[in-house]
Amino acid sequence: MPKETFLNLGEEKQENIMRAAISKFSSLGYEKSNMGDISKTAGVAKGSMYQYFENKKELFLYSIQWCIDLLMKKYNKFIISPDKNINIFDYLYDSSKEIIVQMREEREAVIFIQEVFLGRYKNIMDESMDYILKATDQYVLNFINQGKKNGYIREDIDDKLLCLYITGVSFKFKEYIINRAKSMGQEIIDEPFDEYEKEIKSMIELMKNGMGRS
Numbered sequence: 281m282p283k284e285t286f287l288n289l290g291e292e293k294q295e296n297i298m299r300a301a302i303s304k305f306s307s308l309g310y311e312k313s314n315m316g317d318i319s320k321t322a323g324v325a326k327g328s329m330y331q332y333f334e335n336k337k338e339l340f341l342y343s344i345q346w347c348i349d350l351l352m353k354k355y356n357k358f359i360i361s362p363d364k365n366i367n368i369f370d371y372l373y374d375s376s377k378e379i380i381v382q383m384r385e386e387r388e389a390v391i392f393i394q395e396v397f398l399g400r401y402k403n404i405m406d407e408s409m410d411y412i413l414k415a416t417d418q419y420v421l422n423f424i425n426q427g428k429k430n431g432y433i434r435e436d437i438d439d440k441l442l443c444l445y446i447t448g449v450s451f452k453f454k455e456y457i458i459n460r461a462k463s464m465g466q467e468i469i470d471e472p473f474d475e476y477e478k479e480i481k482s483m484i485e486l487m488k489n490g491m492g493r494s
Contacts, residue, residue, distance in 0.1 A: 282342055286332035297322045297332065302392045303340055310340060310401045337386040340404060342398055343413050348391045348415040354386065355379050368427045376480050379475045391450050397451070400419045413447065420446050440469055446487065453483050 286294065300322035304313040315336055319326040333339040383390050395401070396408045421444045427433030433442070457476050461468040468476075 282333050282338070283331065285431075294367075295457065297324065297329075298343060299344050299388075302388060305340060305401075306392050306395065307389060308403060310336075311403075315339070335361050340401070341407060344393065344408055344411040345415050347393050348412065350389055351383065351386060351393070352419050355383065368423065368430065368432050372486045373481055376476070376484075380469070383411055387469055391467060394454075394468070397454065398458060399406060409457075416447065417443055445490070449487060450484065453479070461478055482493065 282431045286297075289297075297318075301318050304318045304321060307313075308317070313336070315333075316326050318339070319329045329339070333342070346367055393412070397412065399405055421439055424433060424439050424442050424446070428435050428439075457479060458468045460476075461471050
């Protein structure tokens with residue numbers, strides 16, 4: 281976590297620093313990036329960066345958390361339906377196209393998380409994945425909670441076990457479609473939705489059959 285001095289900054293200045301960090305980590309990698317380059321891109325003094333973060337590693341790990349929080353806050357409305365009468369699995373499928381379109385607005389953040397997920401930052405891989413899992417678990421648990429309340433997810437299975445199931449399935453699915461796009465020289469976020477709509481529908485159907493109430 282960043283130091284209190286960073287958390288006391290205005291939201292705009294925090295965002296400016298985090299976007300600068302993500303940009304440098306994405307373009308240079310973890311090993312070649314440094315606090316000096318990041319501070320220059322952000323337009324703040326290098327010394328100030330060490331008042332905000334203990335070191336580059338802390339900044340990198342917080343960049344992961346910041347990105348996931350940013351994306352989830354923006355697009356959570358497409359994951360959790362405000363209508364209690366809508367089947368959450370159907371809603372998730374119906375909104376998946378809008379999620380992809382909207383995420384293109386945050387292309388750099390999406391690709392950064394994608395690269396973390398695929399293991400680009402090998403020297404810090406284990407801790408990076410821990411941050412991703414911790415940051416996403418609460419959103420998955422909210423999805424499960426709503427599904428149980430609305431009667432679309434089985435109540436006889438423990439929430440944590442369901443969370444493990446959803447996370448495992450979705451992570452392997454993401455890995456599959458990301459690698460498929462990369463094999464064709466593309467980023468998944470730039471591909472037309474039609475290219476993987478069938479796979480998304482199949483994955484959600486598998487989740488629905490595995491944990492949905494009949």
